[in-house]
Amino acid sequence: MTTDLQIQVIYPDKDLSDFVESFWMLANSSNTDKDISTLPDGRVDIIFSYSDTEPFNAMLMDLDRNCSSVIFTARTFSFAVSFKLLAVEYILDTSIANQGNLPVFLPNNFWDIKQSDLNPFETFVKKISEQIKSILQHKKIESRKKKLFDLIYSSNGAMTVKDLSDKSNWSSREINRYFHKYIGISLKEYCTILRFQSSLPDIKKGKLYPEQNFSDQAHFIKAVKKHSGLTPKELNKNENDRFVQFLILPKK
Template sequence: MRTPDSIKYKVIKPEPALSDFVEGVWMLENTADTAHDIVVLPNGRFDIIFLILPNGPYHAAQMGLETEPSQASIPAKAILFAISFKLLAIEYLLDKKAASIVNTAVVLPNDFWGITTANLNSLENFYEKVSVKMISLIKPGIDSRKQKLFDLIYSSKGVLSVRELSEKVFWSSRQINRYFNEFFGISLKSYCNILRFEESLPYITAGKLFPELNFTDQNHFIKEVKKYSGVIPKELFRNKNDRFLLFHPMPKK
């Protein structure tokens, strides 16, 4: 499975000061003269996106977590610059709960973070501008339980149970779920399931259409893939019309 030649994608890994909050800073360009229809898949992150259309101003939006696949379209000759955030950023960088924007988005002002068209002429310029801004926004006094919780969730690729996570961070599952629902709009278990699905995508793109990440069995794997993509693993692999842009957030080492 490949990305269509008309779609250009590039990502920069965040510097260490932002590694707890940011997955990557990236750009995507549709170089074709026609729009490209896609299916947006849940990936366990939320994004701030700056969309540039030909001969027009840019538009900024904050995207909430996705819990289901959705239809979208990349306009002809459009360029997107974006930041993909880890969940800890909601409370300690953006200082704004995202529970109300699950499966939707909120429009941001055109002067958000002081971004101008001059910052959107290359990924490198965009990365430099937003990195300085994000570092300045990080709040002190991060709760060590939350930091450890997210370290475990990401390092385990979502396969640890709620009970295991709760015991490892000495924080009750009830309190963790209250925190998740209040700040992110979903439960911890739901989030881990989404993350595990997203982490399965590199295997599926490689043609490995069987469980790799602690799914109960093949039927469970197929059911989860269909829940979050709308199709079974085989169809996701075939990727008819290149509608699934299966970018993993960062290249595997």
């Protein structure tokens, strides 16, 4: 299945790393539709895409809570920026709390990105990066929020809510109010998604036991099934190479 799928990832400069997880490109250059699935990864994406049958468009995607399956149609090309959660408030200036796992179509001139800006991929990354830096010039980031998200991402969601609260000097009640306002889930649920995502490289390598501070095997299996619909063993098989994230993970 993956022969005609191309995927490429570029990671951001250090000065954007608090807000951007990565930039990526996914292309189906064949004349055949592809069944693909994506797994929750804790990111919020803006995707610019076009195909032989659909015009160029830009969409803001919701935070995935569960596995999503789609038909990636023939001759479709998608270019995206994947944001960390701090970007929802400070870069996108919005809330995804009530988005309902549906894409929101953005204006045709969003961030002045045109179809001609997508190729080569590096040109897209450069232009998007410049747009984000321009937005950040006018923003003052609250220190406790930056500290909180530094801790969340550096620990891959493994720290307890209490520890995150104590170390960021921000009450757990206020943190959860913030998460529900901008994201629509609790801090604890988000950390579970990150722990699931960080376990994928081990699952792909056949390590089917908890490696990311899950309390025990039962909790590990429960989290994997919740977010993928499969057991770790079933996910490891990745039948028909359907999971896009597995295409960029190290091979066994």
